[in-house]
Amino acid sequence: MKSKRNIVYISHGGGPMPLLGDPEHFEMVETLKEIAAAVDKPSAILVISAHWEARLPMVTSGKNPGVIYDYGGFPKEAYEIEYPAPGEPELAKGVVNALGASGIQALQDEQRGFDHGLFVPLKIMYPDADIPCVQLSLVHSLDADLHIQIGKALQSLEWDNLLVIGSGFSFHNMRAFFSPNSQETRQNNIAFDEWLTAVVSDRTLVESVREERLADWESAPSARFCHPREEHLIPLHVCYGMATQPSEKTFKAEIMKKQSSMFHWRS
Secondary structure (H helix, E strand, C coil): CCCCEEEEEEECCCCCHHHCCCHHHHHHHHHHHHHHHHCCCCCEEEEEEEEEEECCCEEECCCCCCECCCCCCCCHHHHCCCCCCCCCHHHHHHHHHHHHHCCCCCEEECCCCECHHHHHHHHHHCCCCCCCEEEEEEECCCCHHHHHHHHHHHHHCCCCCEEEEEEECCCCCHHHHCCCCCHHHHHHHHHHHHHHHHHHHCCCCCHHHHHHHHHCHHHCCCHHHHCCCHHHCHHHHHHHHHHCCCCCEEEEEEECCEEEEEEEEEC
């Protein structure tokens, strides 16, 4: 029996490249399809995207949000991608209320569309675009503990068969992506990825220790090499806050010559 809520943290790759047939994203595409096949088709999807930051948590609340091409320098077809999934104003209201009940002020944004942190992976996972979607921003402080607390506040969100996606990238050093993949880069990549996997999935850790380690992620091996700026990691903290348990399954994919991880929880 599958649970009423699935939570996943995904590595969503480089801009629209997964949708343009880039071979360095093949493993990512197959992994996202595998994740989609592992859960019941959701009634709605809540995405915490690395590509939206605001002073307070913001939630898309429009009925038909459309898409934002928040990338540059790609072929013309990258700006013709469509993902006409509807919004879900009632879910947006529920997110704001759940956060408010925990003392975290959040606001609705009726005008904002879906950025590529949502439409790129969901076009792979749910190409029919027939599932209502809502997007939640990060807070621009990128404070790890705050985002864990945001996740904990969302535990009270009542929505049957909800899929929650933290859309980021477990490795996100732009200079390293476009430089020769040296042995040192590979070692740094693997060191952090192995630390992250152990912390998220180790069932022997008590939750207070897991939470403390995630909040103090900068102390991990090669942390700042892998995340010079942490916006692609922080969606994981929201996911963990909602789950507050070890991940049920870890997925590995080589993306742009870097090892990346994705995690699935049921709650």
